[in-house]
Each structure stands twice: as structure tokens, then as C-alpha cells.
Amino acid sequence: MSEKALEVRSLTKRIRKKLIIDDVSFSVEKGEVFGLLGPNGAGKTTIIKMIVGLIGRTKGEVFINGFDLDREFKKAISEVGAIVENPEFYGYMSGYRNLKHYANLAAEKIPKERIQEVTRLVGLEKAIHQKVKTYSLGMRQRLGIAQALLHNPSLLILDEPTNGLDPQGIREVRGYLRMLAKSGIAVIVSSHLLSEMQLMCDRFAIIEKGKLIQISSIDELNGGNLEQEVAFEVDNADNAVRILKNYYPGFAEKVVNEKQFSVKITRETIADVNQLLVNHGVKVYGIGLSSTSLEEHFLKITGTDGQGGMAYVVANKK
Ligand SMILES: Nc1ncnc2c1ncn2[C@@H]1O[C@H](COP(=O)(O)OP(=O)(O)O)[C@@H](O)[C@H]1O
């Protein structure tokens, strides 16, 4: 059987005349946390609803753990656990009773041990016999994940799982998503926040106006091929820039003042530039990186800064 937990090909959704999702293809490996990143209205929820069979597709194929959603619907769907809209629980019942209720509704029999197991997986052992109405939002979220995991799916899909959570809650979600992925499940999460994607995912797809713009791995973003504005503080900025120009004629650098200049380079190049300067006797006192550059990167490629364009994108891995 394939190691792909999910493969979607040319996923397309048209509602009346409007093209909501336009030819989206990607796949997700087992053991991976994969993100769908895009501003509100981009189409994340629609993509997820099509994958889990909640709405029809205009075009495209979905394979879940190798099963074709069209031809082997039952098998395919039994491999998915998802929270699409906010999970509904009975507040007057305990978390355990709620899970038991869902377990009873399941197609296949779910043993009591599995309820205990998922409770442990999401760290709700202590609170599981309390009424759900006493739960915090984060605890409800975890109970929702426990419910989605009851039937032992190989693919877990969570639509905006960190929505409304405080930083502590977000850290928790991140923690157990990583743990689930480690256990061999594939996890898909959606979010409109790049900063969350960075913390939760191994790879993510950027969705904009129903189109898949780019798939990036977090390592790629943090590593090689993203150009960012880097500020250098040296003993003599003009001298340093002159040296650099000899080696990198194409550099677009800005001298800020006598001692500072900035240049748009990739992370790898920072080390090279530093070494070059030091080798030529330049004293380097500081190297500064704009921490917002990843956010900028996202805004630039999604065009939500009003300018559009692909300014910062070097590698387009689509
Ligand atoms: N049933 C529907 N009828 C018409 N338009 C819809 C329907 N569902 C979603 N849309 C539109 O599709 C686009 C994508 O929506 P959605 O998938 O909810 O985006 P996201 O989850 O990324 O915020 C939006 O423009 C939304 O208005």
C-alpha cells in the first residue's frame, strides 16, 4: 500500500457560475503535518469538505490511504477523521459519555479501550469524567480531536484548529499534532496565519482565491531559498559594499549609514557574506534579520499586501 495518506488530483469546485476551487493537486505523506494556508475565503474549508465527502466535487479525484473516494467510498472515508465545523458536544454530559455516544454511532464497533486510548492521546485523562460545559475551549478542541480519532483513521483533518485558542492552547494543539504524526498518522490543518503554520507543519500549501499557489516545506522557508533583508553592522559600510560588489556584482544593497548596510540575500548567503567580509579584514559587529520576513513572504505571494507579485519567492515547488 502506498505511503501517501492522501492524494488529491485536480480538485475543482464550481458553485453556480463561480469557480471556488481551481484545479488543486497535492499529496500528504504518513507521519507528516501538512498545512493549508490562506486568507479567509481562500477555499480551505471547501477543499476539506470535498476531501471528506461532505460536498461534491465538480472535478478531480481523491485517494485516501490509497482508496478512491469515488469507487471505494466506505473504505476511503473510514480512513479519515475530521473536524470541519466546531464539533458539537452535549454540555451536560461528561467528555467520556460524549465519546461513548459517538463510538456507538460509528459504523464499526469501537471498544472501550479505544476511548481510553484517544483520551490519553489528547491528554484529557484528568477531565474526561467532568461535564463538557466546564471545559475550556482548548479542552473542547482536544475532545473533538479524540472523537475524530476514535475509529483509528490514518488521516486526521482539522479545519482551523487553533481558532480562538490562546497561545498556551495553540502550543498544546501543536504538541499533540506532532505526537500523532510521529505515531504514523497524516495530519492536515488549515489556518490563515503563517506563524501558526510555521510552528505546526512540516509542509504547507498556500491557497489563494481557490488556487494552489505554492507548496513549501518549513525547512525550505527557514533555510535556503527565501531571500530576506539582512542588515550588517561593520566598521566601514562603503568599504564592505565595495568588497561585496567584486564578488556579487548583482547584489542590491543599501548603505544605511557609515557603519550599516543592508542586502537582500538567502540565509545560506549570510554566512558566505560574513566570511568574505572577515577575510578582507572588515570588522563585522552585527548581523540583523527582519523577523517579519516570513510574514512578508506570505503576504507578497498571496498578494494580500495589495501589491501582489511573487517578489520573495525563489523556488516555486508547485
Ligand atoms: N455554498 C456556497 N455557495 C457559494 N459560495 C460559497 C459556498 N461555500 C463557500 N463559498 C465561497 O467559496 C469561497 C471559499 O470559501 P471557504 O472554503 O469557506 O474559504 P476559507 O475556509 O479559506 O475561509 C468563499 O469566497 C466563499 O464565499
Ligand SMILES: [Mg+2]
Ligand atoms: Mg474556512
